[in-house]
Amino acid sequence: MPDSLKAPSVKAALARFRRSHEFWLLAVILVLCAGLGAANPQFLTMQNLFDLLTSYAFVGILALGLLVVLIAGGIDISFTATASVAQYVALVIANAYGANWFSLFAMAIGTGVALGAVNALFVQKLRIPSIIVSVATLNIFYGLLIFVTGGKYIYSLPDWFATGIFWFEFDWGPTSSYGVNLQILILGIGFLVTWLLLNRTNIGRQVYAMGGNPDAAQRLGFHTFRLNMLVYCYMGAMAGAASLVQAQLAQSVAPTVLVGKELDVVAAVVLGGASLAGGVGTVLGTFLGLALLAVLQNGLILLGVSSYWSPLFVGLVILISVSVTAWSQRERRARRVRA
Template identity: 40%
Template sequence: MKGKDHVLQKMFRKNETYLFLILISYSILVTAVNSSFLTLENFFDIVRSSAGMGILAMGVLVVILSGGIDVSFTAVAISGGYIAVRATMAAGVDNLAVAFLISCAVGILLGAINGLIISFFRLPTLIATLGTLSVFFGALTTFVGTKSVNAREMPKCFINFGSAKLVHLSNVKGHTYGLSVFVIPLLFAILLTWFLLKYTMLGRGIYALGNNKESALRAGFNLVRTQLFIYCYVGFLAGIMGVVYVSEVRWVNPVDLVGQELTVIAAVVIGGAKLTGGSGTILGTILGVAIVRVLYSTLVLLGLSSSWNDFFVGLIILVSVGITSYQNKLKNEKSLSFKV
């Protein structure tokens, strides 16, 4: 019994346990209102619509762990996706691998610009990326174009990727559905981020940078190199998301994804990542993405307008920042009491 009690105590000390319980409780509530919610078909739909956000969230988690904030990743993602579509169209290439290579290369390049600006000019990450958010969107529309591309115009590799399924099933009405192939790039982003944070010196440097920059310097971590890698990594994942997004919606416009930054940041913060850095988990981030996506897809089922989405996202960020500030205040008070 003592062993079981110890396991339970350990579980309930973790933020992820409460997130999982919130997700399950909310799902039961929605199912009680609308029984069509808790079905395998709906679950697969939520997974498909969560893939892009989940990929971006992995990159945002890495930035937040380092003590930074990046709000330019949506501009990076749409730049990669849009340029990949326009470039493959211009070259007459209908190849998904080429599209991913182009989009990721654009993402890494724009991420490197962020990293260099932040590292060498020592600008606050929020200010720097807020500036590059506008610069990237402006450069895309000025130098690449403003023309939207629809499903009939874009290469078929995007359309085929968007409709591909790993598993094919059918419901009682004969309607076919399945698990989207988008789960592959999502799992790739999750596993790559997990390996980076758990098994590499760069991962340790990211945590060290978020906990205390001066201590990280004394420990021998190269902060310029670490920050440059962080923003290149975010750009790389944003490049992947760019192709996933275009394939999902079968349409691309250079101003798509504008204003979606806070939704992704909110998902990461819900997952337990502290905006002050040094604390956060991949499992928590996955659960945070799931909660936000389930919330978005069920408000209408609960009789609420979709305009409530932004209200809840803003509220979540305010509450999370408030909790983090309160925890830091308690920690400072404890350290002062020990000194006295």
């Protein structure tokens, strides 16, 4: 449910939060962080926080796009291919004709929006289940990209792009300095815009309503086509922005590396409480889902856990955190029945 329907008093809001999926997720993350911090002092440092935000910006930005699609009752897994195409198009043009930050992002996001519109057209006009449409378009976008580019990497990027940005720099130790880089900036903007869209606009409320009950939404006179178009184009725009963030971090454009990372993104969003059935999901939940995955991967290495064991631990913690939520909800239902 959108936050705008929140009860007015702070106390009631807190009580509501206490019962929410996000609360339990936050609890799991805090326990995990406390444990990891005690085990390795390197974990609870600003340096590690900035490193984590930077490394997970790509997955996080995509997760925000996917969150909106899931809330609207659809699903899109073609975003990795969309990102690969957007990245390639934007940086090839930037290399050939020159560009600046604004035009570069405009090109990547524009490409993403165009590909998102293709998804929306098929989903809405032909009523094909969105998962099938996006499996197909994933292969089509990716196939075309590989066909046209021959799978060739781009290593020479414009200097200003390779250098990136570095705001509010501060020194950390004798050799390192940290600041707000491109990854963190775009991730922050992504969270802000998505939160505003879902919680502070009429469109956001319509997206929740449509995802919760598409038939009712249509009968109420919602423009479901426009809404779906907006949702899939938003996913595409996020994929475009994320693709540049990733290219800047990796200092190269590699058409083949992004496809295959869909599940990381889906995991973060679903772990954050979004429902694959539509109508449910929050920006805070997505952030926490992402944080849980990031902290886990990072923490396991800092603890010196063998790589052979880490998938097991990742799976276990996901299962535990989802179980805790499910358990708390079951208890609540049981209490309600008793009462």
